[in-house]
Amino acid sequence: MIDKLEMFIALAREEHFGRAALAQGVTQPTLSAAIKQLEDQLGVMLVWRGSRYQGLTPEGQRALIWARQIVGDARTLRQEMRVAREGLSGDLRLAVIPTALTVVSEITADFGERHPNVRFSVQSKTSTQILSDLDNLEIDAGLTYLDNEPLGRVTTVPLYAERYVLVAKAGHPLLSGPVKWGDLGDVPLCLLTPDMQNRRIINQHLVEVGVEAIPRIEASSIIVLVSHVVRSNLATILPVRAAEIFLKGDDLGSVPLIKPDASHVVGLVAPHREPFTPVLASLLDRARALSEIA
Amino acid sequence: MIDKLEMFIALAREEHFGRAALAQGVTQPTLSAAIKQLEDQLGVMLVWRGSRYQGLTPEGQRALIWARQIVGDARTLRQEMRVAREGLSGDLRLAVIPTALTVVSEITADFGERHPNVRFSVQSKTSTQILSDLDNLEIDAGLTYLDNEPLGRVTTVPLYAERYVLVAKAGHPLLSGPVKWGDLGDVPLCLLTPDMQNRRIINQHLVEVGVEAIPRIEASSIIVLVSHVVRSNLATILPVRAAEIFLKGDDLGSVPLIKPDASHVVGLVAPHREPFTPVLASLLDRARALSEIA
DNA sequence: CGGGTTTGATAGGCATGTCCTATCGAAAGT
DNA sequence: ACTTTCGATAGGACATGCCTATCAAACCCG
Numbered sequence: 149m150i151d152k153l154e155m156f157i158a159l160a161r162e163e164h165f166g167r168a169a170l171a172q173g174v175t176q177p178t179l180s181a182a183i184k185q186l187e188d189q190l191g192v193m194l195v196w197r198g199s200r201y202q203g204l205t206p207e208g209q210r211a212l213i214w215a216r217q218i219v220g221d222a223r224t225l226r227q228e229m230r231v232a233r234e235g236l237s238g239d240l241r242l243a244v245i246p247t248a249l250t251v252v253s254e255i256t257a258d259f260g261e262r263h264p265n266v267r268f269s270v271q272s273k274t275s276t277q278i279l280s281d282l283d284n285l286e287i288d289a290g291l292t293y294l295d296n297e298p299l300g301r302v303t304t305v306p307l308y309a310e311r312y313v314l315v316a317k318a319g320h321p322l323l324s325g326p327v328k329w330g331d332l333g334d335v336p337l338c339l340l341t342p343d344m345q346n347r348r349i350i351n352q353h354l355v356e357v358g359v360e361a362i363p364r365i366e367a368s369s370i371i372v373l374v375s376h377v378v379r380s381n382l383a384t385i386l387p388v389r390a391a392e393i394f395l396k397g398d399d400l401g402s403v404p405l406i407k408p409d410a411s412h413v414v415g416l417v418a419p420h421r422e423p424f425t426p427v428l429a430s431l432l433d434r435a436r437a438l439s440e441i442a
Numbered sequence: 443m444i445d446k447l448e449m450f451i452a453l454a455r456e457e458h459f460g461r462a463a464l465a466q467g468v469t470q471p472t473l474s475a476a477i478k479q480l481e482d483q484l485g486v487m488l489v490w491r492g493s494r495y496q497g498l499t500p501e502g503q504r505a506l507i508w509a510r511q512i513v514g515d516a517r518t519l520r521q522e523m524r525v526a527r528e529g530l531s532g533d534l535r536l537a538v539i540p541t542a543l544t545v546v547s548e549i550t551a552d553f554g555e556r557h558p559n560v561r562f563s564v565q566s567k568t569s570t571q572i573l574s575d576l577d578n579l580e581i582d583a584g585l586t587y588l589d590n591e592p593l594g595r596v597t598t599v600p601l602y603a604e605r606y607v608l609v610a611k612a613g614h615p616l617l618s619g620p621v622k623w624g625d626l627g628d629v630p631l632c633l634l635t636p637d638m639q640n641r642r643i644i645n646q647h648l649v650e651v652g653v654e655a656i657p658r659i660e661a662s663s664i665i666v667l668v669s670h671v672v673r674s675n676l677a678t679i680l681p682v683r684a685a686e687i688f689l690k691g692d693d694l695g696s697v698p699l700i701k702p703d704a705s706h707v708v709g710l711v712a713p714h715r716e717p718f719t720p721v722l723a724s725l726l727d728r729a730r731a732l733s734e735i736a
Numbered sequence: 737c738g739g740g741t742t743t744g745a746t747a748g749g750c751a752t753g754t755c756c757t758a759t760c761g762a763a764a765g766t
Numbered sequence: 767a768c769t770t771t772c773g774a775t776a777g778g779a780c781a782t783g784c785c786t787a788t789c790a791a792a793c794c795c796g
Contacts, residue, residue, distance in 0.1 A: 149443065149444045149445075149516065150443045150444060151443075151783095164743085165743070165744055165745095166742090166743070166744080174783095174784070174785090175784070175785060175786080176743085176744070176745095177744090177745075177746080177747095177784080177785080177786085177787095178783075178784050178785075180744065180745065180746090181745095181746095181783080181784085182783090184745090185782095189520075190519070190520060190523040191523060191524065191527050192523045192526050192527055197744090197745095198744090198791095198792085199742090199743065199744065199745095199790085199791050199792045199793085200742080200743055200744070200791095200792075200793085201743085201744085206526075207523060207526045210522060210523075210526070211519060211522075211523060213717065214515055214516075214518065214519035214522070215519070217515050218512055218515045218516055218519065221508055221511050221512045221515065222443065222508075222512055224508065225484070225505060225508035225509070225512065226483075226484060228504060228505075228508070229484040229485060229486045229501060229504075229505060230485060232486050232500075232501045232504070233485050233486055301716075422595075423507065445754095458772085459772070459773055459774095460771090460772070460773080468755070468756090469755075469756065469757080470772085470773070470774095471755080471756080471757085471758095471773085471774075471775080471776095472754075472755050472756075474773060474774060474775090475754085475755085475774090475775095476754090478774090479753095491773090491774095492762095492763085492773090493761085493762050493763045493764085493771090493772065493773065493774095494762095494763075494764085494771080494772055494773070495772085495773085
């Protein structure tokens with residue numbers, strides 16, 4: 149039963165029998181049969197049938213919610229029993245927005261010291277993907293914005309408030325003192341792509357002061373942004389925490405962006421599943437201890 | 443997997459392999475094997491092994507929490523799909539404290555009118571049993587005290603505040619006006635047995651005014667109490683709602699019990715499982731509509 | 737419009753799992 | 767010491783799960 153629910157979740161995620169089967173490590177006929185049996189056992193159609201996948205029926209969508217709950221709890225049970233056996237160990241899968249990537253090491257350093265047997269796997273994702281991966285049980289926790297867009301049913305631990313600086317090559321004329329958001333109208337910029345919430349936040353602030361952002365370069369990685377800043381006259385806008393690591397040398401400079409002193413809360417998100425796993429409880433606990441925010 | 447968890451829950455409840463097997467409709471070797479396989483799959487011992495059942499290991503107790511969650515959710519999924527197929531139908535299993543038994547008909551009448559295909563099964567139980575049955579998935583909801591003893595992780599809907607009257611045969615000297623709790627010291631009483639929370643509540647109030655309750659008759663059913671009142675000179679203490687139905691004729695009388703004007707909240711309790719089943723959501727909804735309390 | 741591709745369903749066969757009956761051995765009760 | 771109770775074990779019938787191979791329908795594209 150639980151295996152079938154897992155396959156059902158995979159099918160809903162992949163929207164394709166073959167890919168879902170591949171993801172589950174079974175063949176397509178096996179997955180097809182599993183879905184059919186699930187439908188028989190529950191006595192309802194879950195998937196619109198045709199010659200190809202055509203989405204879930206309303207019952208299927210409702211069943212999906214429970215399937216996620218059940219499969220998630222079953223995994224938690226197994227994980228918890230392993231913890232009882234071997235102490236805190238295993239993998240902790242994190243997904244992180246690009247602008248918070250530098251913060252991950254603070255968490256892993258602190259946590260890894262206390263629980264050396266826990267391995268981390270860190271992926272860079274957009275905030276939307278993080279929430280969807282959390283739903284789909286693809287990750288155990290995420291690091292993303294807490295205060296800007298709706299999150300859904302999750303547990304959150306605020307970690308720090310993001311503040312923004314303008315980053316440019318050393319000697320850039322704007323670096324002499326604080327820059328107002330309103331001054332950025334004519335400044336050639338490179339920014340994250342609009343699927344990133346950070347970019348949407350920056351857009352908001354620019355629109356608020358009547359400036360339209362038309363960056364010369366868009367990229368989904370801040371490494372790309374910074375490389376462009378280093379090699380050209382473009383500037384970029386980054387959270388302080390993301391910029392710090394690039395400002396160690398002399399070739400780049402930064403100044404605070406003011407008016408307004410924008411700030412957005414970034415923190416840990418985890419599925420709301422009671423009671424909490426020991427590992428997750430421990431992670432949330434450490435996150436609370438590291439938090440700069442009450 | 444889910445079947446094995448069901449058997450595990452049954453074993454924890456029955457504390458006996460044979461009885462648990464019987465309850466699950468399988469033979470004892472099958473249940474033994476299932477538990478062993480569960481232990482293998484989870485990699486931990488769940489049950490203290492000996493020549494007989496000796497309780498759960500700590501891991502077993504922890505696993506039991508998740509097992510209940512998972513099995514409960516799986517049942518809910520099945521039930522919800524049946525609802526999608528046949529509309530609101532099926533059984534709703536209620537357990538009710540004796541003193542609230544007359545209130546059940548209010549709920550079933552109202553609910554049954556809207557959902558004629560739902561059958562009710564009502565059992566009289568102590569408040570402690572109700573909570574344990576709720577945990578063990580033996581009932582879907584209960585009707586019990588909400589404010590006197592701790593409840594655990596449940597959803598509650600307050601329905602009414604219990605108030606108490608003294609009930610005696612018509613013509614009994616005490617029936618001339620309100621009676622104080624403190625006046626009951628020498629009155630021959632029949633009361634519920636002390637495993638009933640109602641009796642513990644009555645004891646509290648009597649102790650508070652310095653009276654010791656030594657009833658001539660103890661019983662677990664209010665029918666027994668009232669029959670004794672009818673046929674002897676004994677009086678009893680009942681909640682108004684429970685007494686009303688016996689006061690239709692002329693042979694019994696009642697007066698309010700005052701100093702203090704004791705009152706305890708009775709309401710519906712249901713497992714806290716998100717999201718709620720349509721049936722349960724509907725039941726809670728009707729209960730809220732019927733509630734006399736904000 | 738027709739051949740090739742994609743996609744999910746179906747058929748047949750093998751391996752594994754599940755559940756039963758019968759029986760055993762240890763411990764508890766008498 | 768004898769009996770009873772309780773859970774574990776053994777062996778066999780049956781069901782389930784998963785695979786490979788293949789099919790039919792729909793889609794794509796020149």
